[in-house]
Amino acid sequence: MLVDTAKPSSSATIVEFIAQAKTRESAMFTEAEGKSLLSAFGIDTPQGVEIAVGEELPSHLREPLVVKAISTTLVHKSDAGGVRVGVTRAEINEVASQMRDSLADFGHKLDGLLVEEMVPAGHEIIVGAVRAPGLGWTVMVGLGGVLVEVFEDVAFGLAPLSENQIRDMLAELRGMKVLNGARGGVKADIDALVALISRLAGPAGLLASLPEDVTEIDLNPVIVSDTRAVAVDARFVVGEVEAKPAAAIEAKSTDFAPLFAPRRIAVLGASGKRPNLANRFIRNLVAGGFDGTIIPVNPTTPVIEGLPAVASLAEVIEPIDYAFVALPAARVAEALGAGAGRVRFAQVVSSGFSEIEEGIELEAQLVSTVRDAGIRLIGPNCLGTHASAGKLSFVPEAPLTPGTTAVVSQSGGLSVDILRVGASSGIDFHSVVSIGNSADVSAAELVSSHLVNDEIRVIGLYLESLSIAREVLDVLDAAETRKPVVLLAGGRTSGGSRAATSHTGALAGNHRLWPAIARQAGITLVDSLADFATALHALSTVDLGVKPNGNEAVLFGNGGGASVLGADALDRQGISTTPLPESVIAELESLEVPPGNGFHNPIDVPAGTLAVKSGGVAGDILKVVLAGSEPAVLITHLNVGIIQRNLGATHGDVTGTIIDSIAAARDESQSNTHQLLVLKSDGSAGTGDMVKAYAQRARAIGIPVFGAFEDAALASRAVLEQSKQIHQASLGADGRQ
Secondary structure, three states: OEEEEOOOHEEEEEHHHHHHHHHOOOOEEEEEHHHHHHHHOOOOOOEEEEOOOOOOOOOOOOOOOEEEEOOOOOOOOOOEEEEEEEEEEEHHHHHHHHHHHHHHHHHOOOEEEEEOOOOOOOEEEEEEEEEEOOEEEEEEEEOOHHHHOOOEEEEEEEOOOOHHHHHHHHHOOHHHHHOOOOOHHHOOOOOHHHHHHHHOOOOOHHHHHHOEEEEEEEEEEEEEOOEEEEOOOOEEEEEEOOOOOOOOOOOOOOOOOHHHHHOEEEEEOOOOOOOOOOHHHHHHHHHHOOOEEEEOOOOOOOOOOEEEEEEOOHHHOOEEEEEEEOOHHHHHHHHHHOOOOOOEEEEOOOOOOOOOHHHHHHHHHHHHHHHHHOEEOOOOOOOOEEOOOOOOOOOOOOOOOOOOEEEEEHHHHHHHHHHHHHHOOOOEEEEEEEEEOOOOOOHHHHHHHOOOOOOEEEEEEEOOOOOHHHHHHHHHHHOOOOOOEEEOOOOOOOOOOOOOHHHHHOOOOHHHHHHHHHHHHHHHOOOOOHHHHHHHHHHHHHOOOOOOOOOEEEEEEEEEHHHHHHHHHHHHHEEEEEEEOOHHHHHHHHOOOOOOOOOOEEEOOOOHHHHHHHHHHHHHHHHHHHOOOOOOOOEEEEEEHHHHHEEEEEEHHHHHHHHHHHHHHHHHHOOOEEEEEEOOOOOOHHHHHHHHHHHHHHOOOOOOEEEOOOHHHHHHHHHHHHHHHHHHOOOOOOOOO
16 A cells, blocks of 8 residues: 555554554554654655555656665664665666665565665764653764764754754764764755754654654764755664653752741750760851750750750741751651741751662652641752851851852762862852752752752752753753753763663663753863852852854963973963964063063063063063953963972062963953963972962952963853853853754
């Protein structure tokens, strides 16, 4: 029976296709069925029909033809000899006979033929999508045909995708140069390819209309010529519908201010006999200068850590802003239930909940209890909340200088490291919240709150769950306010779904999905805790009102070899150091400075030059640079030991004067350039102390400071990425419209 592959399909027809696919060993739509769906959504497919073996071919199809085998058990047609190209009408019966024999050798039966007009040659692209738990449809584009298996040059995104997001995906492909006609090749119709992907994965695309039974799609290849983008193969895989997760607590409009500036704190789990985690929390509060009320809760001990205790939250009369709970898991729900109507936030640090199978029911009971009690729950299985202005922390000797950086972390232990490493990197924190299992308060909800909190300028995230990251992406996508966001992701493994039927499913490993989420959400993704602190420090220090143009950097400092290494580090982050304009170089060479300088970029000057005006010459040099060019980033690097050891006795505080001159040049020029500083030490204790003092001096005037070029380069990338996001948002075009 003839089946027209271009015939539009209704939702009822899709349901029928799914039912038929479930009866086949391959669990797939036929190619003709899949292509009828594509055509219904405006996706270009070849003219073709599905016929029985020996059936006459309609006259409207033009030669040359492509003949494909139809079999209920066949997945990879080419491997079993099930595809022939360049076929004439007269050859179809002979081709069918050959296919029947070839398929039989592989254990398959030939059920029919799909005959299509052959599409003119072009670039082979793969476009696919696979449902991922908690993420919805993940969409892939890359070099197609067999190349997707060999080179894996692919990029991912999460549906629905805007056309700008699709273009960002394409820009990640190494093969994009080929598509753009490299070395005299055919230039692909990129607009047609973008339109095809949009009709598949856009807000009103095919993916949005498919029932959950459809789990994987491959269009491989899509032939992209200079005038068309045509899906010449289509694979739709049907799978089992995944069980829905338990319903989350109904979204509330929560004021998180009491969490970060609590006045009354209850502590559940502290002991009067053996000091434990809860006792240490009380001691941290006292040592940190918390001046509110601390209420230990213990049914058997009247005094804990010198403070009067109550037997239960039921005895508390005035509202509790924050309850720190370190009780055995089985006792938590009952203890918090006693505080119904009196506790705003409860952070359950106890483990033994849904992170282990036997604790799943306990967590469900806890969630139900706090919901009925009107308590917002943080955790369980976390470590606590740090809030600098509120003098609240879960670490001893906490860094409590109030700042503008807020961090949300799925890991409690890493939260301690974030505080310690961040403080040593020059970050003053607004808050660090460890959310653990996030049974109620989620990372997305905290991010949403942070976006509208004027005390917060920069947001950091440590996440281990792609589904939680998806929730954050949706929040950022819908937000009217934009702030810099830095993500450190745990579990960025390369393993894909080995059992996947499609190429897309097999390639959709976490190592590709995390970068996809970061790109799509406009987040800066980093690889280590040190990089996380570096990016947060830079973003919390620079003036985010500066609107840099392009991706160029200028390096200025002492040490030619150091400059070369700095340029290399920047290049690895995608930032270039092209030569300065000839007019700028000429003006720099006219300055009254000793010989031996290199002014092209990097700008290399010996210590003798830096001694001019006791370091004030740095301002003269940078003023010339900023007047005649406008780099996105200007990095000054100074070997503090050499400068002060060689020049300090005769020229005074040269390093300090240079730092002040950098700021003066920045302020006078009012350029769209971000200024960063690298202060290198020789490893001696004396130099280390000087570097620390100079770093504080620079940070106080809005210049982030780093100990190595690699850190400054990564910070530059973060600053440029986030500046772009902020200023696109301020123009009402955040790049996701």
